[in-house]
Amino acid sequence: xxSRFSIKIVGASGQGINSIGEILAKSIKRCGFCVVAYRxxxxxxxxxxxxxxxxxxxxxxSGSTKKIDLLLVLNRQRTNWHLDELKxxxxxxxxxxxxxxxxxxxxxxxxxxxxxxxxxxxxxxSANGGxxxxxxIVSLGYLWKLLKLDMSVIETVVSEVFGDxxxxxxxxxxxxxxxxxxxxxxxxxxxxxxxxPGEIDTxxxxxxxxxxxxxxxxxFKLAPNAxxxxxxxxxGNEAISLGAISAGVRIxxxxxxxxxxxxxxxxxxxxxxxxxxxxxxxxxxxxxAMALGAMHAGTRALTATSGGGFDLMSEHISxxxxxxxxxxxxxxxxPGPATGLPTWTAQGDLQLAISAAHxxxxxxxISCSDATNAYSLIQESFNIAxxxxxxxxxxxxxxxxxxxxxxxPLTQNLPIDRGLVPSGEKRFLLSEDGVSPRWLPGSPxxxxxxxxxxxxxxxxxxxxxxxxxAMMEKRMRKLTKLQDSLPEQKLYFNDVDLSSxxxxxxxxxxxxxxxxxxxxxxxxxxxxxxxxxxxxxxxWPLPVKQIREYIDSASNLCIIEGNFTGQFEQIIxxxxxxxxxxxxxxxxxxPFFVDELAAQISSIFDIK
Amino acid sequence: MNCHSSKExxxxxxxxxDYTSSVQPTWCGGCGNYGIWSALKRALIALQIPPQDVxxxxxxxCNGNMSDKIxxxxxxxxHGRVLPVASAAKIANPKxxxxxxxxxxxxxxxxxxxxxxxxxxxxxxxxFIHDNGNYGLTTGQASATSPxxxxxxxxxxxxxxxxxxxxxxxxxxxPAFLAQGFSGDIEQLTEIMIAAIxxxxxxxxxxxxxxxCPTYNKETSHEWYQQxxxxxxxxxxxxxxxxxxxxxxxxxxxxxxxxxxxxxxxEVVNYMDRLVHRQGDWxxxxxxxxxxxxxxxxxxxxxQ
Numbered sequence: 001x002x003s004r005f006s007i008k009i010v011g012a013s014g015q016g017i018n019s020i021g022e023i024l025a026k027s028i029k030r031c032g033f034c035v036v037a038y039r040x041x042x043x044x045x046x047x048x049x050x051x052x053x054x055x056x057x058x059x060x061x062s063g064s065t066k067k068i069d070l071l072l073v074l075n076r077q078r079t080n081w082h083l084d085e086l087k088x089x090x091x092x093x094x095x096x097x098x099x100x101x102x103x104x105x106x107x108x109x110x111x112x113x114x115x116x117x118x119x120x121x122x123x124x125x126s127a128n129g130g131x132x133x134x135x136x137i138v139s140l141g142y143l144w145k146l147l148k149l150d151m152s153v154i155e156t157v158v159s160e161v162f163g164d165x166x167x168x169x170x171x172x173x174x175x176x177x178x179x180x181x182x183x184x185x186x187x188x189x190x191x192x193x194x195x196x197p198g199e200i201d202t203x204x205x206x207x208x209x210x211x212x213x214x215x216x217x218x219x220f221k222l223a224p225n226a227x228x229x230x231x232x233x234x235x236g237n238e239a240i241s242l243g244a245i246s247a248g249v250r251i252x253x254x255x256x257x258x259x260x261x262x263x264x265x266x267x268x269x270x271x272x273x274x275x276x277x278x279x280x281x282x283x284x285x286x287x288x289a290m291a292l293g294a295m296h297a298g299t300r301a302l303t304a305t306s307g308g309g310f311d312l313m314s315e316h317i318s319x320x321x322x323x324x325x326x327x328x329x330x331x332x333x334x335p336g337p338a339t340g341l342p343t344w345t346a347q348g349d350l351q352l353a354i355s356a357a358h359x360x361x362x363x364x365x366i367s368c369s370d371a372t373n374a375y376s377l378i379q380e381s382f383n384i385a386x387x388x389x390x391x392x393x394x395x396x397x398x399x400x401x402x403x404x405x406x407x408x409p410l411t412q413n414l415p416i417d418r419g420l421v422p423s424g425e426k427r428f429l430l431s432e433d434g435v436s437p438r439w440l441p442g443s444p445x446x447x448x449x450x451x452x453x454x455x456x457x458x459x460x461x462x463x464x465x466x467x468x469x470a471m472m473e474k475r476m477r478k479l480t481k482l483q484d485s486l487p488e489q490k491l492y493f494n495d496v497d498l499s500s501x502x503x504x505x506x507x508x509x510x511x512x513x514x515x516x517x518x519x520x521x522x523x524x525x526x527x528x529x530x531x532x533x534x535x536x537x538x539x540w541p542l543p544v545k546q547i548r549e550y551i552d553s554a555s556n557l558c559i560i561e562g563n564f565t566g567q568f569e570q571i572i573x574x575x576x577x578x579x580x581x582x583x584x585x586x587x588x589x590x591p592f593f594v595d596e597l598a599a600q601i602s603s604i605f606d607i608k
Numbered sequence: 609m610n611c612h613s614s615k616e617x618x619x620x621x622x623x624x625x626d627y628t629s630s631v632q633p634t635w636c637g638g639c640g641n642y643g644i645w646s647a648l649k650r651a652l653i654a655l656q657i658p659p660q661d662v663x664x665x666x667x668x669x670c671n672g673n674m675s676d677k678i679x680x681x682x683x684x685x686x687h688g689r690v691l692p693v694a695s696a697a698k699i700a701n702p703k704x705x706x707x708x709x710x711x712x713x714x715x716x717x718x719x720x721x722x723x724x725x726x727x728x729x730x731x732x733x734x735x736f737i738h739d740n741g742n743y744g745l746t747t748g749q750a751s752a753t754s755p756x757x758x759x760x761x762x763x764x765x766x767x768x769x770x771x772x773x774x775x776x777x778x779x780x781x782x783p784a785f786l787a788q789g790f791s792g793d794i795e796q797l798t799e800i801m802i803a804a805i806x807x808x809x810x811x812x813x814x815x816x817x818x819x820x821c822p823t824y825n826k827e828t829s830h831e832w833y834q835q836x837x838x839x840x841x842x843x844x845x846x847x848x849x850x851x852x853x854x855x856x857x858x859x860x861x862x863x864x865x866x867x868x869x870x871x872x873x874x875e876v877v878n879y880m881d882r883l884v885h886r887q888g889d890w891x892x893x894x895x896x897x898x899x900x901x902x903x904x905x906x907x908x909x910x911x912q
Binding site: 231232233238242251270271274281282283291293297298299300413415416443445447449450451452455459460461 | 661692885895906908911912
């Protein structure tokens with residue numbers, strides 16, 4: 001009996017895939033399942049192929065699988081059957097009258113023993129006063145019935161989602177109920193389409209005679225787990241936004257860029273409740289300059305972008321370095337170079353983050369690895385930025401930014417640490433630990449010059465060799481202090497007894513890879529393989545001691561990251577002098593999927 | 609216009625000496641920055657603003673070298689970027705008097721996007737452009753306001769792009785306040801600066817300052833400007849609230865350069881007043897004090 005299932009809704013983007021995906025995901029979660037929702041979509045507004053994948057289980061999961069149990073196909077223009085992703089015996093539910101299936105597809109369907117069910121959703125929607133978009137709700141209702149889950153739950157969720165469009169709510173509810181009520185009572189009638197002109201008659205249409213409804217009901221025997229019901233279904237950007245609110249951020253400056261844009265949207269929509277000033281500015285140079293200016297005047301301001309926008313921000317990261325004005329930038333990664341794959345995922349900007357901007361100055365680079373730590377790490381980013389008076393770059397990636405995860409309510413609220421003094425004498429005092437007293441413009445007492453030129457202790461320009469060297473050394477001492485106070489990096493492991501394990505392997509990585517690895521660990525536990533994973537969130541300065549110890553004590557060690565050159569592996573080698581024998585890298589815009597990654601790891605370590 | 613003589617400041621709590629830096633100026637002899645520097649200090653004293661209440665924001669160039677030749681809270685930013693830094697500081701702490709300074713290179717070339725958008729947003733700050741018609745600090749290259757006929761370093765045959773008219777550019781963007789000063793007329797510039805700083809209560813004040821650069825700009829020298837400027841407010845017949853009159857005055861350049869307050873309107877809403885979700889008078893906000901730990905549990909409910 002499999003313990004997790006995967007449903008993928010596919011269709012044209014702009015067709016409402018996300019809306020029904022979100023309704024379905026939230027409804028399944030409220031029935032007591034742990035849900036992971038992962039979106040794929042092209043970089044255009046309408047048309048093109050998009051998908052919304054929902055993985056769910058009664059146990060805790062956080063990754064998506066490549067292979068799908070059930071496909072809900074809504075693409076009426078150019079039907080894509082996703083047969084390479086369908087599991088053997090998998091199910092296709094569709095709403096396409098007279099779909100096209102070519103000979104190759106028919107052959108694949110046959111060999112996979114695919115089961116197909118059809119619902120005349122558009123017809124049903126029309127009969128209930130709905131339009132073509134609402135036929136999605138009909139299909140959703142039908143699917144919900146086949147899952148045998150509580151009707152009242154999805155009705156509530158539909159009401160919530162369409163709550164701001166009350167005019168359309170009754171029709172949507174009627175369409176959904178009609179979908180639930182639909183019973184084909186007949187075998188799918190579209191096998192004849194295979195012999196339409198231009199298509200090859202395979203002569204063997206037996207697979208098409210299966211009654212989809214029966215198969216579905218038999219297939220899904222899921223027992224919910226009540227503990228998931230009240231959890232949050234939340235994506236990484238929403239968690240970062242909430243964390244920023246929690247950290248007392250009062251202004252957000254940004255320029256939209258996928259996959260960071262939903263931070264801007266979320267904070268703007270929450271502004272009425274939070275009182276935050278949310279400003280979409282003319283470009284990323286402005287966004288970073290304004291974030292720095294607002295922080296200089298003493299508030300907490302956030303900016304967020306992706307790689308291309310981050311390039312534009314880099315001069316202000318350098319400015320933050322010499323002014324010792326704190327700054328926090330969220331860098332949501334997607335594949336480059338240049339425009340790259342705008343709506344896909346990558347971990348390709350780590351070395352950019354640690355080395356962007358001219359000159360040498362201390363900085364901190366942190367990476368979120370799941371929705372829960374995204375919430376606390378943005379708070380920590382502000383505390384570090386203000387305590388050390390440095391720029392902090394918080395990395396995330398498209399997978400984490402835009403996928404929704406089932407997590408416990410976010411309760412890790414860190415105390416705010418601003419590192420401010422009411423007034424002072426020397427703003428850039430050559431202090432022992434490198435941190436100088438920082439007081440805000442407007443404070444009574446001595447004023448100062450925050451000078452982008454090299455300066456002396458009060459901020460006056462200097463070109464003297466001695467003071468220039470002393471200031472550089474002072475600033476860089478902050479990096480040493482920060483490195484000495486980094487938190488312990490979290491070690492994850494599966495529930496396999498080491499003494500009786502068939503094998504022990506050690507993995508290391510960063511970013512959203514954690515979400516996949518956690519599920520991989522469970523897969524490998526079933527093969528009695530003990531798995532450790534060191535999830536490195538604090539990437540610069542590197543927690544050298546802990547990483548060195550981990551590498552030294554590991555026997556079967558593999559590093560996993562979403563880039564071509566092994567950027568984190570290089571940093572580890574540079575900072576520890578140690579090499580890692582095995583690596584898994586991905587750079588095609590796709591995230592790591594649970595089943596694929598488990599297979600890759602098994603292949604490297606000869607796990608049967 | 610009223611003349612603020614040094615005697616007039618005697619006995620006032622905030623003194624010129626409060627703004628006097630121990631660092632000596634490094635500008636060339638005859639540089640227009642001396643006049644601007646002097647007018648700035650006079651304006652701050654005339655308004656009795658203590659150094660603790662100002663944030664003087666400098667761009668890069670000869671103007672930016674003023675950052676340690678004067679007291680007050682100061683921030684010396686990057687080339688072309690002073691406006692977004694200054695605007696955001698004002699949003700964060702509207703009680704600060706925020707004054708931004710940049711050259712013609714920063715304003716009309718490197719940072720022209722910021723200039724256009726700062727006008728569109730009408731952030732309530734005072735912006736002063738040291739327009740000396742060239743890039744002085746990098747040894748005299750052409751700027752957007754260099755005269756057409758003038759050879760410049762890197763442009764020995766003269767500029768290869770047309771000359772920009774700063775007043776016309778600003779007037780096309782609905783400025784709340786537009787003035788032009790001359791570095792050689794400290795008294796008039798002081799009055800303009802006073803008006804521009806007061807304007808912060810309402811919105812953005814843009815002041816283009818025609819500045820002599822004796823080292824690199826031989827074409828529009830101090831003496832040349834003296835012959836080509838006219839005080840538009842002198843006769844009392846210029847309606848500063850009339851856009852058409854302002855445009856007509858701006859169109860006189862490069863033959864004649866109007867100085868004084870060119871245009872002023874109260875019809876453009878400033879950025880702060882557009883933030884309808886914020887409570888209370890923005891002039892009383894202090895976003896530094898607003899920073900505190902916020903309970904997000906109510907906001908999390910939508911995800912359940």
